[in-house]
Amino acid sequence: MNLFRDVIDFLTNGDNWSGTFGIPHRLAEHLSMSGLTILAALVIALPVGVALGHYGRGGVVAINVANVGRALPSYALLVIGLSVLGDVAQTAFIALVALAVPPIVTNSYVGLREVDPEVRDSARGMGMTGGQLLWRVELPMAMPLVMAGVRTASVQVVATATLAAVISWGGLGRYVVDGFYQQDYPEMIAGSVLVAMLAIATEVGLGALQRLVVSAGLREKGQAEILATAVSAGAAQQEAA
DSSP states (O other), X not given: OHHHHHHHHHHHOGGGGSSTTSHHHHHHHHHHHHHHHHHHHXXXXXXXXXXXXXXXXXXXXXXXXXXXXXXXXXHHHHHHHHXXXXXXXXXXXXXXXXXXXHHHHHHHHHHHHTSOXXXXXXXXXXXXXXXXXXXXIIHHHHHXXXXXXXXXXXXXXXXHGGGGGGGTOOSTHHHHHHHHHTTOHHHHHHHHHHHHHHHHHHHHXXXXXXXXXXXXXXHTSOHHHHHHHHHHHHHHHXXXX
């Protein structure tokens, strides 16, 4: 009970809400690194997954290559990257991008491959070009699974960015790492709570965005059908491995 009260005191203490070491500043650091990471991962992974899904070739190779980032422990990437690059921010950025790329590549590839072949044939029969087929048919139909990959990657990045504090980067992870080394358990728990709340807010926010970008017809699909598609994405990862 005392520990719980100490955590509340830490979170409500005005001194912890101002200055370089305050919660708003650490939150801004965490958001900026996470946001830049997801943006970079989208630029790298989304075109690859969409192109491979559209043409239906090279998907297994791409998923295997992308999953190298998932197979390597993030902490190991941080330590190795710091020894090579010598820059904390660059090291954290590269390690987080490597974590975010696999689910985006996999989900975008599988999402496009799951489009019904009869729908493709009908679109071609109507005279659609390859580009029109991609933008007007395949991408809208694949959007639920594509957005699921983006949501998964984003939540993973927000949570894993906490580890970057181990190599002296900032963010909310500083409270967890500093609290641990100083045996200041209220600070450590408060930092963990803040990271968890940010991860939940990220999931909820992207869920709202998904409802905006996914067509109403696809939103009305049964949960069983959506789950089956997600399972197909997982099966593709296992087959590629």
